[in-house]
Amino acid sequence: EAGVTQFPSHSVIEKGQTVTLRCDPISGHDNLYWYRRVMGKEIKFLLHFVKESKQDESGMPNNRFLAERTGGTYSTLKVQPAELEDSGVYFCASSPLGPGSGNTIYFGEGSWLTVV
């Protein structure tokens, strides 16, 4: 079974440009999460989808970040325009829906973003 896959694995862009990160969750997982780790700090929650609906987007830093999950399958996270402080690794994770079954979430390998 394929795990959570993310694309691109690495991206270097200039300040002011746009980057779109993609996440394909594990097949059948209705929960999808985006997290970010910046400069060796903690892994911070960005937002949570249940199917195509945003369940919690309290961690989104500002309106330069836009996440979508049309159709409830894959998700994209767009940063526009990118700033230097957006550099970091963006993790996507997924888990099945249901009582207790969301306790274990499965992470992708991350999209490593560098803004120069």
Add this chain to the structure above:
Amino acid sequence: GESVGLHLPTLSVQEGDNSIINCAYSNSASDYFIWYKQESGKGPQFIIDIRSNMDKRQGQRVTVLLNKTVKHLSLQIAATQPGDSAVYFCAEKSGGSYIPTFGRGTSLIVHP
């Protein structure tokens, strides 16, 4: 505010030694705790979890201890191997939330 943190950012051990990674949490409502391992260039991987109604849980070479009185969590790795070198994160969840909150992480370095 509520937070999950770690006492030691870096832990160096010799191969074969036992490792203990500590984590303090402050959210008294947390009822589920998870340890993740993140190897270089990879995403966090689930290691072991524990519910708040337990104080100890064992896995293969790993043991998690939970002390709710002092809000402390630890991960013990027996006979540490070079392949155990990674950053270890503790995370907590509360109530019916699906979303774990992560601490800063501890880098474990295992010397051959």
